[in-house]
Amino acid sequence: MFYFRSQQRPYHAPAMLAAIITMIYSEFYFTIYSNFNDSFNIIGHLIKLLSYTFLYRALVYEMLAEPYSKLQQSQGNLEATLAAVPDILFDIDLTGRFHNVYFHSQSKLYLPPERFLGLSAHQVLPEHVAQVTMTAIEQAHRRSGCSDAHQYALTIGSEQETSWFQVIASQKPNTKGIARFVLAVRDITLLKNAQAAEQINALAFHTREAIIITDAEQRIIRANPAFSDITGYSEYEVIGKMPSMLYSNLHDSAFYQHLWQVLAHDDVWSGEIYDKRKSGEVYPIQVVINALRDNNGVVTHYIASFNDISKAKADQKRIHELAFYDPLTHLPNRRFLIEKINETQIECARSKEYVGLFFIDLDHFKRLNDSFGHSYGDELLQQLAARLKLSISITDTLARPGGDEFILLTKLKTTEQHGAAADAEVIGNKLLDDIRQPFVLKGHPYFITASIGIALFNDNSKAIDELMSSADLAMYHSKERGRDQLYFFEQQMQHKLRQRQQLERELKTALLEQQFILHYQVKVDAKGKVAGYEALIRWQHPEQGLLSPNVFIPLAESSGLIIDIGLWVLKTACLQIKKLTQEGLSIPIAVNVSELQLGQQDFVDVVKQVITATGIKPTLLELELTESMLHHDLARTRQTLISLSTLGVTFSLDDFGTGYSSLSYLKNLPISVLKIDRSFVKEFLNETTDHAIVSTIIGMAESLKLAVVAEGVENEEQFQALNAMGCSLFQGYLFGKPAPIKN
Incomplete structure (x- = not known):
């Protein structure tokens, strides 16, 4: 309500305004309709009209000036209030978009105020601050009131000072459209x-x-x-x-x-x-x-x-080294070695993996001390310790129990005794070769050799002293046999190891002299018609006659010779495919591939080169794999098979059902043929379990549109039963034993 003040008396402004308007109207009326001859009367009315008009303007100004003054006063009060509040206030909506910023001169702002307007919290604030801001807003919105106080740390300004802030959101009332909030941010660093x-x-x-x-x-x-x-x-x-x-x-x-x-x-x-x-x-x-x-x-x-x-x-370490390490070479001493052997025996008793204990004794070491003095001997021992440490695995233990003796404890990571002996021999020969290399003692070269005794164990049945005595005894046998060599404690193992070494040498000779031959076992279809062959290697030994692959293939794989042997088989089989093609017979031949071959980086290129060199159709070459080959690095194996498959080479999975069969192999690998292992075919007519397995494999292969080869078919009854079950191909003595193809 506004009041017009005149002579200290208040008047009701709207009423006065109405009265003045009435008087202006009246004077205007009289002026218009008066006698124009009465000029004095007209002038009087005009003067009144002008006075009332000025009075009207003054009254209207008074009515408008008072609310404007109050608005200015209200704005001043608001600014004073905001200046007294320590918080920075943001006008922000539910989406996190800033509409206004209120702050005082001492406020710590992350950005100038104009940088906030029209942008969202996630656009202008660090992520953790934006998340705290939105959490407070959403909480206030859910409550239709205020949020809890939330805190965060923020680095502001060029000095990179970290400050702490508390934020509270409050929903504004009577907002239309998107909800709006007042976000109060307070510096709580102090x-x-x-x-x-x-x-x-x-x-x-x-x-x-x-x-x-x-x-x-x-x-x-x-x-x-x-x-x-x-x-x-x-x-x-x-x-x-x-x-x-x-x-x-x-x-x-x-x-x-x-x-x-x-x-x-x-x-x-x-x-x-x-x-x-x-x-x-x-x-x-x-x-x-x-x-x-x-x-x-x-x-x-x-x-x-x-x-x-x-x-x-550091003090504990020095005490430990004094108790468990040799001060000259800094290798573990006998006390440490005994504890380590005890731990290893417990481990291998569970895993059944073999461990080798190598007793290394330098030959004629006393001559060095007697001829040049103990300082030369000490220097040689130090150099030898450093040299041998570079030759062993990080999991091995090399110790110096005393004098010129060293003992190596190494895990051989195999449960097969002969394989463990072969691995131990490789390690032993490497040690002997390292020791043979010249030493430089005080500027002079010096040569020395060693004798090594080896004891193997894979349980804790023997006492530690007995194990060490066995290795020590084997070392003395080595010295008696002429020094600079190694010797195994078990005589039987030594004999078998020598046989293995002899067979490996003969295998190398067989490769050089072309003593291998390929036999081919026929595969027939449901009508008994020849549908393919499987290439099977034989060794025509000059003294022992024709040897089965079971005799030499395991050794070829462990020694790495399988790479060269496998390449010979691949080339020979492709040449046979070429001969059959020239005779008008497009019959595929399957070649067995080893895991080592498949793992070669250039295996795809090798197969390509053989196919190109022989000029055969790639579709006539089938590579046979076993399930065990697919357990390691399946992704790389898949890539290799896909690369060969694009050439036209096909693949069969041999001995299916005997390993850890997985449908993922059939789904992810370009396998086109499954071979049912002969162990199931042999008794499937009498054993319900074998019959169920054979039936399941045939049914699964039919669903996956794969061909099935039944191996080991030896009589007509088996052939007819398998034929009735839907088997597509057959292989076994009923149709012929492996033999050379007569061209």
Whole structure:
């Protein structure tokens, strides 16, 4: 309500305005309709009309001036209120878009105010701040009121100072369209520091122990001087950061996961951790971490106190080395070796994998000491220790029990005795060769050899002293046989090893002299018509006659000779395909491929070269694989098979059902033929289980549109039954034994 004041008396402005308008109208009427001859009367009316008009303007101005004055006063009051409030206020909608910013000159703004307008929180704020902002807005919207107070740390300005802020959202009433909110952001850095200082003072902050305090989100809010002395980081450098900046990466995620689980349950964790200083040096600490909770049981802070235990650890290491290591070569001593053998016996008793114990004794070492003095002998032992350490695996143990003796304990990673002996021989010969290399003692070359005795074990049935005595005895046998060689303790094993060595030498000769031949076993269709052949290698031994592949293929695979033998088989089989083609017979031949061949980097190129050189159709070459070959690096195997398949080469899966059969092989690999193993075919007419397996394989192959070859068909009854079950191809003695193809 407005009032017009004149002579200290209030008047009702609207009523007066109405009266004045009436008088203006009247004077205007009289002026228009008066006698124009009465000029004096007309002038009087005009003067009244003009006066009333000025009075009207003054009254209207008075009516408008008073609310405008009050509006200015209200705006001034609002500005004064905002200036007194420590918060930064944002007008923001439900999508996080800023519409206005209210702040005072002392406010810490992340960006100039104009940078916020029209943009969303995710566009202008760091991600963690934007997430806190949206959480507060969504919470206020759900409540149709105010949100809880949320906190975050933010680095502002060129000085990169980390400040702490608290944010509260409040929904504005009577908003139309998208909901609008007032977002109040308050700088609580001083409060945070005060809280931290209070906690620090309570824990005797200035101690020789390093102390850091974090908030509930594990951000560091205080660190004491001892922390800086130990880590090299100043308090300023770590405020707002996570303790993970100190991690050495020597502990895995499971270690820290367990730490936090214990801390959450017990509110305290203590133990040893390897951290990293600012300089990059990794060092051990003894740490205690406490979780602080408020009256409601909610964690508010974490306090960690720790000591640098590098010196203590170094002292422990020196004591351990004196007790368990040889001071001359720094290799483990006899005491350490005995403990290691005991641990290894327990492990191999479970795994059944063989372990080799090598007793190494230098030949005529005494001559060196007697001729040149013990300093020369010590230098040779040191050089030999360093040399041998480079030749062994990181999991092996090389020890010096004393004098000129060394003992090597190595895991051979095989459960097969003969294979273990072969591997041990390779290692032993490598050691002998390393020892034969010249030493340089005080500028002079010196040569020496060694005798090695080997004892193998794969359980804990023998006492450690007995094992070491066995290796020692084998070493003396080596010396008796002329030195500079190795000898196995078990005579029977030694004999078998020599046989294996002889057979390997003969295999190499067989390759050079072309002593291998290929026999071919026919495969027929349901009508008994020849549908293909399988190439099978034989060794025409000059003394032992025709040898089955079972005699020499395992040795060829373990020795690596299978690569060359397999290439010979592939070439020979492709030449046979060429001969059949020239005779007008387009009959495919299957060739068995070993795992080593398939694993060659250039296997695809090798097959291409053979196909090109012989000029055969790739579709007539079938490569047979076994399930066991597909267990390792299936992705790479798949790529190899697909590359060959694009050429036209086909693939069959041999011995199907005997291994860890997986439908994924059939789904992911370009297999076109399944071969039912002869072990199922042999008794499928009498054994219901075998019959079910054969029937299942045939049915599955039919569903997958794969051909099926039944191996080991030896009589007509088997042939007819398999034929009736839908088997497509047959192979066995009923149709012919493996033999050369008569051209």
